[in-house]
Amino acid sequence: MAETTKSYAKVVENGVHAVETVKELSATGYDKDHIFVLAHDQDRTERIVDTANAQEIGMKEEGMFDSIANLFRSRGDELRSKIVSLGFTESEADFYEKELDLGKVLVIAKRSE
Template identity: 70%
Template sequence: MNPTNAKPYAKIVANGIQAVEVVKELQSTGYGFDDIYVLAHQQDVTAKIAETAGAQEIGLKEEGMFDSLANLFRSRGDELRSKITSFGFTDAEAEFYEQELDQDKVLIIANHKS
């Protein structure tokens, strides 16, 4: 979760190759492994991109215990929106990003830890 009021960086890209490129660019500007997250509509795609790019998946630490457990019972769209809002994005922003993920795009979130 974002401990400050500043919103994290977020970018939608068309595919995993572009996601890896964006992650590498963020790393070259000072973001570390613990600062960069990737999210795709399919969980296996998210895992593959995260591993290839040297980024993280959004998990328990970012979402919190309640939301993480609740995601076990949510639709994939609801789960994605929950993961996105856990970084401080509004419901409307999460809806927009989730619709982009529905089109097989990839979301990269970078958030400097304080």
């Protein structure tokens, strides 16, 4: 069985902290193509991604089926699916999604494979 490296996740208070966290992760060796930002509001996610020069979780990470299924899911279900697609458990995804409900931002980084 292949060993997998767990993704790094950090919940931050706002977009400014998310941008700072992305910069810190880049400085410590994470590839910018493997640093993702997620907020409860899609527009907010896009603004932070653009400002931080990070990535959105998309079809490449989720797979085609989940990406299409997200079109029909509630935003909470979609967020949990995206978080799980990066290697987190359902219970971890539930925790992070609740933090996003409170207006916080999630920054996730994966080591390049």
